[in-house]
Amino acid sequence: MKKQKHKKIAKPALESKPGSRKLNLRPSTARAILTKAAGTNPQRVHAILEKLDEAYPDVTCALVHENPFQLLISTILSAQCTDVRVNLVTKELFKKYRTPKDFAYADPNELEQDIRPTGFFRNKTKSIIGASKKLLEEFAGEVPRTMEEVLTLPGAARKTANVVLGTAYGIASGVVVDTHVARLSERLDLSRNTDPRKIEQDLMKIIPREKWILFSHQLIWHGRKICQARKPRCAECNLERLCYSSDKTV
Numbered sequence: 174m175k176k177q178k179h180k181k182i183a184k185p186a187l188e189s190k191p192g193s194r195k196l197n198l199r200p201s202t203a204r205a206i207l208t209k210a211a212g213t214n215p216q217r218v219h220a221i222l223e224k225l226d227e228a229y230p231d232v233t234c235a236l237v238h239e240n241p242f243q244l245l246i247s248t249i250l251s252a253q254c255t256d257v258r259v260n261l262v263t264k265e266l267f268k269k270y271r272t273p274k275d276f277a278y279a280d281p282n283e284l285e286q287d288i289r290p291t292g293f294f295r296n297k298t299k300s301i302i303g304a305s306k307k308l309l310e311e312f313a314g315e316v317p318r319t320m321e322e323v324l325t326l327p328g329a330a331r332k333t334a335n336v337v338l339g340t341a342y343g344i345a346s347g348v349v350v351d352t353h354v355a356r357l358s359e360r361l362d363l364s365r366n367t368d369p370r371k372i373e374q375d376l377m378k379i380i381p382r383e384k385w386i387l388f389s390h391q392l393i394w395h396g397r398k399i400c401q402a403r404k405p406r407c408a409e410c411n412l413e414r415l416c417y418s419s420d421k422t423v
């Protein structure tokens with residue numbers, strides 16, 4: 174008896190670009206299929222995490238600090254400023270102001286000048302003095318250990334809280350979403366949102382909780398070194414075979 178020939182059906186290739194002609198689908202349809210099949214597919218997410226672990230096994234926050242309070246101050250200063258510049262400023266700042274009390278009762282005009290190179294120095298001064306006072310008045314001068322409490326400090330939004338809780342205390346309350354994490358989440362098709370809060374929610378659903386802290390640092394380092402905003406260095410990227418971003422340069 175003759176074997177019946179089966180027609181070959183093309184499968185969506187995980188590593189092909191959305192809108193691949195092989196599927197003969199409209200780009201939007203192909204992209205929708207790829208989103209379900211590829212974007213946040215647990216196997217693909219696992220493969221991305223493995224590649225990040227290979228490239229960045231033990232990265233951490235680049236802000237130089239000696240305790241949770243210094244990290245809080247540095248993170249407030251890092252808004253719209255590079256970590257390198259923040260570290261230059263805090264090198265002298267933390268010699269001059271050593272405790273929450275020193276910052277809480279600092280002369281605002283003087284503190285403004287001390288942190289001026291980090292930009293937005295008037296608002297940052299208000300946040301630093303306000304946060305230091307709140308720590309003294311309500312938390313015995315210690316940075317608290319819950320998201321809810323950290324969010325009550327002036328100048329501390331979820332990003333700051335996640336940095337401080339994750340890096341200083343090893344508490345995984347969420348995923349840090351800064352400009353690098355937002356860009357890479359979009360390029361790697363891990364989130365279709367642009368609002369950092371929503372991106373964080375998307376990432377928290379697909380990344381295992383025990384990886385939240387390291388994963389944030391890994392994406393930040395990858396964003397700085399390889400997947401740069403203007404011209405990603407895709408030829409050097411170990412995620413290249415898993416990435417179908419339209420920004421790819423290879």
Ligand code: SF4
Nearest residue numbers: 400405407410413416
């Ligand atoms: S392949 Fe290019 S765009 Fe994709 S993650 Fe790597 S550097 Fe970024």
